[in-house]
Amino acid sequence: MSHAATHDEHHDHGPEAGIMRWIKTTNHKDLGTLYLWFSMIMFFIGGLMSLVIRAELFEPGLQFVQPEFFNQMTTMHALVMIFGGVMPAFVGLANWMIPMMVGCSDLALPRVNNWGFWILPFAFGLLLSTLFMDGGAPAAGWTMYPPLVLQTGDAFPFLIFAIHLMGISSITGAINVIVTILNMRAPQMTLLKMPLFVWSWLITAYLLLAVMPVLAGAVTMLLTDKYFGTSFFTAAGGGDPVMFQHIFWFFGHPEVYILILPAFGIVSTIIPTFARKRLFGYDSMVYAMASIAFLSFIVWAHHMFTVGMPLAAELFFMFATMLIAVPTGVKVFNWIATMWRGSMTFETPMLFALGFVFLFTIGGFSGLMLAIAPVDFQYHDSYFVVAHFHYVLVPGAVFSIIAAIYYWIPKWTGHMYNERLGQIHFWLSAIFINVTFFPQHFAGLAGMPRRIPDYATQFTDWNVISSVGAFVYFVVQFVWAYNMIVNCIMKKGEPATSRVWEGAHGLEWTVPSPAPYHTFEEPPVLDESEVQGAHADEHQHEVQGKPA
Amino acid sequence: MEKAKFQAAAAALLAAMAGVAQASPYNLPKGVTELTQEVYGLHMLIFWIVCGIGVVVFGAMIYSIFAHRKSRHPKPADFHESIPVEIAWTVIPFIILIGMAIPAAGTLIKMEDTENSEFTIKVTGYQWKWQYEYIDQDIDFFSTLSTDSNEARQLGSGVDVYKVDNYLLDVDKPLVLPVGAKVRLLLTSNDVIHAWWVPEVTGKKDAIPGYINKMWIQIEEPGVYRGQCAELCGRDHGFMPIVVEALPREEFEAWVAEQGGRMPGEDAGPPQMASAARVAAADIGVASEAGMSDAGAGASEPVGDAPAADQASLMEQGETVYGNYCSACHQANGQGMAAANFPALVDSPIVTGPADAQIQQILQGKGAMPAFGYLSDMDIASVITYTRNSWGNDAGVVTPADVAAQR
Numbered sequence: 001m002s003h004a005a006t007h008d009e010h011h012d013h014g015p016e017a018g019i020m021r022w023i024k025t026t027n028h029k030d031l032g033t034l035y036l037w038f039s040m041i042m043f044f045i046g047g048l049m050s051l052v053i054r055a056e057l058f059e060p061g062l063q064f065v066q067p068e069f070f071n072q073m074t075t076m077h078a079l080v081m082i083f084g085g086v087m088p089a090f091v092g093l094a095n096w097m098i099p100m101m102v103g104c105s106d107l108a109l110p111r112v113n114n115w116g117f118w119i120l121p122f123a124f125g126l127l128l129s130t131l132f133m134d135g136g137a138p139a140a141g142w143t144m145y146p147p148l149v150l151q152t153g154d155a156f157p158f159l160i161f162a163i164h165l166m167g168i169s170s171i172t173g174a175i176n177v178i179v180t181i182l183n184m185r186a187p188q189m190t191l192l193k194m195p196l197f198v199w200s201w202l203i204t205a206y207l208l209l210a211v212m213p214v215l216a217g218a219v220t221m222l223l224t225d226k227y228f229g230t231s232f233f234t235a236a237g238g239g240d241p242v243m244f245q246h247i248f249w250f251f252g253h254p255e256v257y258i259l260i261l262p263a264f265g266i267v268s269t270i271i272p273t274f275a276r277k278r279l280f281g282y283d284s285m286v287y288a289m290a291s292i293a294f295l296s297f298i299v300w301a302h303h304m305f306t307v308g309m310p311l312a313a314e315l316f317f318m319f320a321t322m323l324i325a326v327p328t329g330v331k332v333f334n335w336i337a338t339m340w341r342g343s344m345t346f347e348t349p350m351l352f353a354l355g356f357v358f359l360f361t362i363g364g365f366s367g368l369m370l371a372i373a374p375v376d377f378q379y380h381d382s383y384f385v386v387a388h389f390h391y392v393l394v395p396g397a398v399f400s401i402i403a404a405i406y407y408w409i410p411k412w413t414g415h416m417y418n419e420r421l422g423q424i425h426f427w428l429s430a431i432f433i434n435v436t437f438f439p440q441h442f443a444g445l446a447g448m449p450r451r452i453p454d455y456a457t458q459f460t461d462w463n464v465i466s467s468v469g470a471f472v473y474f475v476v477q478f479v480w481a482y483n484m485i486v487n488c489i490m491k492k493g494e495p496a497t498s499r500v501w502e503g504a505h506g507l508e509w510t511v512p513s514p515a516p517y518h519t520f521e522e523p524p525v526l527d528e529s530e531v532q533g534a535h536a537d538e539h540q541h542e543v544q545g546k547p548a
Numbered sequence: 549m550e551k552a553k554f555q556a557a558a559a560a561l562l563a564a565m566a567g568v569a570q571a572s573p574y575n576l577p578k579g580v581t582e583l584t585q586e587v588y589g590l591h592m593l594i595f596w597i598v599c600g601i602g603v604v605v606f607g608a609m610i611y612s613i614f615a616h617r618k619s620r621h622p623k624p625a626d627f628h629e630s631i632p633v634e635i636a637w638t639v640i641p642f643i644i645l646i647g648m649a650i651p652a653a654g655t656l657i658k659m660e661d662t663e664n665s666e667f668t669i670k671v672t673g674y675q676w677k678w679q680y681e682y683i684d685q686d687i688d689f690f691s692t693l694s695t696d697s698n699e700a701r702q703l704g705s706g707v708d709v710y711k712v713d714n715y716l717l718d719v720d721k722p723l724v725l726p727v728g729a730k731v732r733l734l735l736t737s738n739d740v741i742h743a744w745w746v747p748e749v750t751g752k753k754d755a756i757p758g759y760i761n762k763m764w765i766q767i768e769e770p771g772v773y774r775g776q777c778a779e780l781c782g783r784d785h786g787f788m789p790i791v792v793e794a795l796p797r798e799e800f801e802a803w804v805a806e807q808g809g810r811m812p813g814e815d816a817g818p819p820q821m822a823s824a825a826r827v828a829a830a831d832i833g834v835a836s837e838a839g840m841s842d843a844g845a846g847a848s849e850p851v852g853d854a855p856a857a858d859q860a861s862l863m864e865q866g867e868t869v870y871g872n873y874c875s876a877c878h879q880a881n882g883q884g885m886a887a888a889n890f891p892a893l894v895d896s897p898i899v900t901g902p903a904d905a906q907i908q909q910i911l912q913g914k915g916a917m918p919a920f921g922y923l924s925d926m927d928i929a930s931v932i933t934y935t936r937n938s939w940g941n942d943a944g945v946v947t948p949a950d951v952a953a954q955r
């Protein structure tokens with residue numbers, strides 16, 4: 001077996017044996033694996049919480065849980081899925097892939113990387129422990145609006161501290177990604193030759209750096225309001241509860257893009273591979289992501305049109321929000337142009353990527369509707385919003401994570417998954433995710449508010465369908481778990497070639513499968529055929545850094 | 549041939565979607581005000597625009613998936629950029645967006661215009677009920693989930709909720725409005741944030757402690773319209789419905805008389821002024837203080853008598869009542885606002901003088917100061933005790949019995 005990163009002075013060594021390997025590891029591949037396992041566990045826990053919610057909402061009337069516990073479930077489900085599921089999954093993918101994609105041996109700050117991961121089990125240990133406390137877990141929604149959140153019982157400081165820890169973890173991860181990408185690329189890997197996944201993560205990391213401290217500040221103010229007599233958000237003390245919402249959503253809207261930009265990167269990587277055609281409009285994809293990131297800082301108040309802002313502010317935030325549709329549309333059009341007159345095959349990663357494009361676009365459509373402030377007064381805080389953000393987060397972000405794992409796991413473990421099971425997994429997921437969330441549009445339009453444990457009888461039909469969909473979707477994911485664990489991790493599947501996919505390009509495919517514990521200890525020579533960007537053929541045109 | 553089939557299928561699907569969207573009760577209601585109808589129109593307009601975009605985008609995708617798969621199209625093309633195309637699909641969506649933004653902005657501007665309303669109702673959110681104060685008619689009441697629904701909604705109640713009339717959407721006392729009148733609603737909250745939403749009557753607006761939010765409604769058709777609190781407000785957030793009953797004007801006037809209120813103009817003078825001052829004061833901002841010390845702790849109940857009436861508990865409750873009803877004008881520090889002619893209560897001869905005169909003034913109001921007779925004896929006694937013994941005042945306790953004697 002040839003080692004792609006051959007070198008002389010450094011002797012090759014594998015990982016330490018036993019549990020200490022995982023605790024002490026500073027290896028980006030080990031940490032990538034840890035992050036991914038962690039996120040899968042969190043998806044499972046968060047999924048169970050969503051099943052409590054869907055079980056209670058199966059019928060009108062309260063059957064299983066008290067309203068207070070229901071509120072704990074909606075709150076915890078969101079926190080666990082966002083901060084425990086989606087974000088760590090993307091960080092795990094970044095850990096595994098960024099060094100292999102830009103051609104360096106590891107992330108720039110490996111010990112920080114270890115620390116960033118190992119903070120997370122403690123953060124979520126604190127958060128989940130609140131379920132067993134007097135007064136139960138936080139129940140004021142993941143948005144933590146005061147004054148309501150200040151009524152939280154013993155769980156309150158745990159919530160705040162857990163969020164601080166998650167923020168520290170994200171910030172360390174973001175710094176690591178930025179430093180690695182900017183300093184450690186292989187010599188010929190100019191910025192505009194980088195795979196789009198790397199670009200998407202570079203932009204995401206800047207967003208994280210910009211907004212996680214803002215969230216930390218907001219929750220710290222909550223903490224002092226509750227325990228140290230300040231009145232940042234308490235009207236009676238001269239504070240302003242709406243200010244919290246402004247600060248929160250100044251974090252929260254970029255956060256939405258933190259959850260979706262890496263997905264854009266993944267889809268932009270997978271579609272060209274299976275279309276056997278270079279990504280259309282590489283540069284405009286980069287510019288589109290950058291403009292989305294910029295716009296994400298000036299649209300936050302569209303989450304709070306109903307707080308009663310001045311007319312001018314409402315108009316501004318409405319227009320700015322609508323503007324985001326432009327770069328987002330550009331991305332979708334570019335993906336379709338990439339497929340256009342390609343030579344497509346539909347292996348599981350491609351199916352999930354296409355599912356992403358379809359269903360994320362539906363989420364984008366409802367997003368555009370929500371941007372229209374006067375109509376948002378009707379949609380806001382209704383199930384229409386629940387449907388909207390689940391479309392962009394589940395068949396959006398989560399499908400992209402699933403696609404990425406199918407796509408790269410042969411490289412990680414050296415074994416192929418079972419394609420037939422993969423196809424079954426995709427079709428059942430795609431069907432039942434729609435069964436779950438499409439009806440919620442109608443429930444919301446008909447007037448069902450979100451975050452309620454019980455509802456008026458006219459909403460029953462849609463809720464029944466939605467609950468059935470959720471349960472089936474949850475069960476179907478075990479097909480995936482089986483496929484991954486048995487065929488790839490336990491190595492029962494076919495051995496993978498180093499290229500894995502016929503149409504795959506990129507440095508990660510030049511190393512063997514499974515990727516050796518250490519890759520690219522010497523910078524690789526970048527062959528133009530491995531470059532995903534439009535600049536692959538730059539040497540033919542002899543135009544350096546041509547803007548479009 | 550194949551293409552025609554595909555087009556037919558797409559058209560059928562679209563028609564089905566349109567059917568669901570328009571004919572069924574599962575779409576946004578058109579509503580019974582000019583604004584909700586306009587909003588409905590905007591909603592449908594944008595829905596159809598995104599459907600159109602969807603047909604184009606998904607059509608292209610599906611066609612490509614079909615025609616450009618490897619088995620039919622073994623050799624991929626190798627184009628990968630085109631500046632004219634990129635410009636086109638940046639500019640065209642932009643133009644479509646402008647087409648949406650213009651009518652949307654028009655509706656928004658109309659919504660925010662609360663001028664020239666006929667009268668004003670102050671809506672206050674509580675955990676978990678609504679208070680309606682008809683400022684001009686001098687009517688004031690709370691509106692809570694109906695007993696039927698409340699019994700049925702308990703965990704394991706065994707009640708068949710389908711047998712309950714308007715399960716979870718019924719209240720003991722609805723908000724009654726006259727048809728055709730432009731009514732201004734002022735929204736605030738006594739504890740946490742709530743949101744007032746009756747889809748057929750108006751979109752939602754938040755009721756926030758310390759804020760007064762404005763909106764207006766003008767219902768065109770008599771009827772009963774139902775909605776719910778839309779902002780998570782704690783345990784019983786799902787159980788604080790809103791019911792609006794729109795009556796023809798004469799019936800509304802009869803209802804007002806029955807409630808012991810009066811129509812604006814019937815008795816011009818002090819009450820009118822009082823209402824104006826009250827609203828002005830409300831607009832200044834500080835509205836209330838939240839009772840939010842412990843998990844699940846409800847707000848202080850402004851109605852209903854508490855048994856204990858010793859000075860400490862009177863002072864404690866009085867502080868809350870003062871925060872809710874008085875501090876907007878007299879300020880939290882009791883100094884009043886000289887500029888607005890709201891006198892200081894510190895060292896005020898009335899506050900420190902004989903209790904009876906003070907009780908009378910609170911019960912009856914005076915000049916720009918509204919009457920608070922609708923508060924319970926306990927609330928009035930406690931707030932008077934509070935003002936008599938705060939900020940350096942020291943004038944003894946007033947008991948609920950003293951207040952009752954003055955009624």
Ligand SMILES: [Cu+2]
Binds near residue numbers: 252299
């Ligand atoms: Cu947003």
Ligand SMILES: [Cu+2]
Binds near residue numbers: 779781
């Ligand atoms: Cu509520």
